[in-house]
Amino acid sequence: MHILIIGAAGMLGRKFAARVAADGVIGAAPVTRLTLVDAVAPVAPAGFEGDVVTHTLDLSVPGSAEVCVAGRPDVVMHLAAIVSGEAERDFDKGYRINLDGTRLLFEAIRAEHMRSHYMPRVVFSSSIAVFGAPFPAVIGDEFFTTPLTSYGVQKAIGELLLTDYSRHGFMDGIAIRLPTICIRPGTPNAAASGFFSNILREPLAGKEAVLPVDEGVRHWHASPRAAVGFLVHAATMDLAPLGWRRTLSLPGLSATVGEQIEALRRVAGDRAVGLIRREPDETIARIVAGWPTSFEAKRARALGFEAESTFDEIIQVHIEDEMGGVVAV
Numbered sequence: 001m002h003i004l005i006i007g008a009a010g011m012l013g014r015k016f017a018a019r020v021a022a023d024g025v026i027g028a029a030p031v032t033r034l035t036l037v038d039a040v041a042p043v044a045p046a047g048f049e050g051d052v053v054t055h056t057l058d059l060s061v062p063g064s065a066e067v068c069v070a071g072r073p074d075v076v077m078h079l080a081a082i083v084s085g086e087a088e089r090d091f092d093k094g095y096r097i098n099l100d101g102t103r104l105l106f107e108a109i110r111a112e113h114m115r116s117h118y119m120p121r122v123v124f125s126s127s128i129a130v131f132g133a134p135f136p137a138v139i140g141d142e143f144f145t146t147p148l149t150s151y152g153v154q155k156a157i158g159e160l161l162l163t164d165y166s167r168h169g170f171m172d173g174i175a176i177r178l179p180t181i182c183i184r185p186g187t188p189n190a191a192a193s194g195f196f197s198n199i200l201r202e203p204l205a206g207k208e209a210v211l212p213v214d215e216g217v218r219h220w221h222a223s224p225r226a227a228v229g230f231l232v233h234a235a236t237m238d239l240a241p242l243g244w245r246r247t248l249s250l251p252g253l254s255a256t257v258g259e260q261i262e263a264l265r266r267v268a269g270d271r272a273v274g275l276i277r278r279e280p281d282e283t284i285a286r287i288v289a290g291w292p293t294s295f296e297a298k299r300a301r302a303l304g305f306e307a308e309s310t311f312d313e314i315i316q317v318h319i320e321d322e323m324g325g326v327v328a329v
Contacts, residue, residue, distance in 0.1 A: 001029040003235075004068060004120075006059060006105070007079030008036035009043070011184055012125070015228045016077060021048035026075065027236030037068050038080065059101035065108035069120075072112065075235045076122045076171075078105060083191035084129055087151040088287065098154035106161055110170040122162065122173040123234045126247065128220055130156040130177060131292045138294045141249060148290035149192075163246045174234050174242065176300075179222040179252030179307070182260075183318040192287040196221065199257070200264055200315060203272040206328040212281035215258035218293040222252040222307040223317040230305055237303060251307040253314065254294035263311035267319070272329045 003020060007013045013036075020031050032050040036042035037057060044052040053071065057064040059080055069076070080101060081087075087094030102124070112118040131139060132148030147153045155177075162173040183204075184197040195212050196219060202209035222230075230250055239246070255263075265273045297305070308314050319325060 001026060001031045001075070002033040002035070002071060002073040003031055003075045003077065004035045004037065004071070004073035005042075005077045005079065006037045006068060007077075007081070007125075008054075009038035009040045010079060011186065011224065012181070012227055012231070013038065013042070013077070013079050014045070015224055016079075016231050017045040017048075019228050019232065021045035024049065026232060033071070033073075035068070035071055035073055058097075059105060060096045062104065065101075065104040066111075068105065069108045069112050069118075072116070072118050072120070074120055076105075076109070076120050077231060077235065078102065078122060079125045081125070081151075081154075083189060084127075084149055084151040084287070085192040085194075085284075087154065088149055088192070091150060094150045094154060098151065099157055102158045103161060106165050106171070110165060113170045119169065119171055121235060122166075122171045123231060124158055124162050124173060124175040126155045126159050126175045126177045127152065128177050128179060128249065128292050128295070130159065133290050135292055138296055139249070139292050140296045141299045149287060159247045163244060166246055167244050172239060173246055174237075174239055175247040176230055176234050177247065177249045178227055178230065179220045179250060181224055181227050182221040182314060183322075184224065185318070185322045192284050193219070195284070196257075196260070199276050200260060201318065203264060203275040203329065204268055204315070204319065204323065204327055206275070208275045208277055210279045211257065211276050212279060212284045213257060213288055214285070215261065216256055217288060218254060218256045219288070220252045220254055220292060220294060221311070221314060222250070223314045225317045225321060226307040233304055241303065248300040248303070248305070249295045249297050250300045250305050251297040252295065253308055253311060255311050260311055263315055267312060267315045268327050268329055272327070275329070
């Protein structure tokens with residue numbers, strides 16, 4: 001099995017590659033080759049015994065996508081994107097990376113299909129940002145997409161392209177709408193949703209964090225560990241039950257910022273909570289107000305996708321996976 005990971009230097013790309021290296025298989029198939037692609041140099045996962053090829057390139061530059069699919073990977077994991085806040089601020093860059101890059105990748109796959117009947121499994125990382133207000137308190141699987149951010153529009157278009165290219169038989173694709181990933185390791189990024197992780201990750205490390213929105217803000221979350229599980233399952237599952245509805249809203253946990261903070265208090269104590277500083281940001285508040293807060297995700301659950309059921313679990317996953325099981329405060 002040959003797996004291509006586009007966005008391999010990002011958090012999910014690195015964690016997915018590490019999972020593949022640790023397991024040595026995906027589903028029941030041994031993984032013998034990894035092709036890792038990103039705009040910054042990706043690093044081969046420790047312990048992987050197969051062949052590793054790395055490319056540092058911009059998927060939106062003509063010719064780059066052809067390099068990616070030249071080795072005819074069996075699974076294409078498309079995780080590359082610029083984040084929501086940056087896509088909103090820089091209109092041209094957002095569409096170039098998040099839309100043009102995706103279209104060029106799908107076109108390169110189609111061209112190879114026309115030459116050799118190549119038809120890989122393509123997993124497209126989409127987002128709950130494809131939904132915009134007004135929406136019900138809990139969004140069902142039949143609810144329509146009305147994105148209110150450029151990032152959400154770009155992801156929604158990617159979903160439609162994936163379905164059409166799959167319907168024509170150029171690839172066997174699935175788009176998965178990931179919950180907001182929390183707690184993201186590392187340092188704060190430009191995502192409008194970054195504070196959901198910041199207010200937990202930084203205090204757990206003994207650092208101050210800024211909270212830009214009200215504690216009543218509710219959102220939909222899953223841990224990085226759960227997200228990697230989503231990717232593995234999407235890469236290996238039988239897609240026949242989906243028909244041509246190739247997009248799934250995935251399971252997660254609905255929680256308010258206040259509930260996040262109380263979970264932090266239970267796990268790490270009052271001192272950690274005291275490191276959260278309130279600093280309202282109207283731009284972030286406006287963006288987040290247009291995002292959904294909870295999903296039924298019945299189709300995805302029935303197909304075997306699973307996530308955490310409490311925020312205490314999400315915090316504990318971060319402590320185990322990123323902090324060696326030890327809280328700094």
